[in-house]
Amino acid sequence: MKYNVALVFAAALLPFTPAAAQQAPAPAPAAEKAAWPEAWFEIFKLAPGKQEEFIRRIAQADEVAAAGGFPPTQLFFHENGADFDVILFKPVTGIEPTPAQEAAMDKKRKELGLPSGPAYFVNIRELVAEHTDSKTYGPLSAATWLGRLDTWRAENPPRKSAATK
Numbered sequence: 001m002k003y004n005v006a007l008v009f010a011a012a013l014l015p016f017t018p019a020a021a022q023q024a025p026a027p028a029p030a031a032e033k034a035a036w037p038e039a040w041f042e043i044f045k046l047a048p049g050k051q052e053e054f055i056r057r058i059a060q061a062d063e064v065a066a067a068g069g070f071p072p073t074q075l076f077f078h079e080n081g082a083d084f085d086v087i088l089f090k091p092v093t094g095i096e097p098t099p100a101q102e103a104a105m106d107k108k109r110k111e112l113g114l115p116s117g118p119a120y121f122v123n124i125r126e127l128v129a130e131h132t133d134s135k136t137y138g139p140l141s142a143a144t145w146l147g148r149l150d151t152w153r154a155e156n157p158p159r160k161s162a163a164t165k
Contacts, residue, residue, distance in 0.1 A: 037091065045084050068105040069101060
């Protein structure tokens with residue numbers, strides 16, 4: 001089953017959003033033209049009895065990332081509601097590792113005895129019952145998103161149909 005991650009997080013965060021933030025002014029025109037931040041959300045329902053092992057493997061992957069100077073994956077653990085065990089949040093930075101960072105991460109991966117490439121995915125799938133992912137834009141305020149939409153509409157007026165000519 002796939003989940004609409006944006007709606008799940010928006011609904012979950014709504015009670016915690018200050019009233020002032022909900023009434024934020026429209027963004028400046030420069031903000032409307034800037035590239036939007038992107039992120040991946042990976043949603044996992046894990047195989048029975050495999051939750052701890054899965055999280056330990058993510059921790060090892062974080063050790064590999066740290067060897068290259070990259071931050072750990074952010075995890076959200078299920079407490080109640082939808083049928084998932086863990087959500088991984090991975091901001092899209094566009095930063096590619098340098099050859100030195102790659103070498104440091106490869107060294108750490110070998111030190112930990114971790115597989116890479118296709119072997120990584122074969123091994124991690126042993127722990128997963130279901131998985132889905134979604135690429136998203138955000139975090140964004142409603143005002144920022146609406147500002148971009150309004151700008152697009154102003155620059156792209158609707159075509160007139162043959163009936164209105």
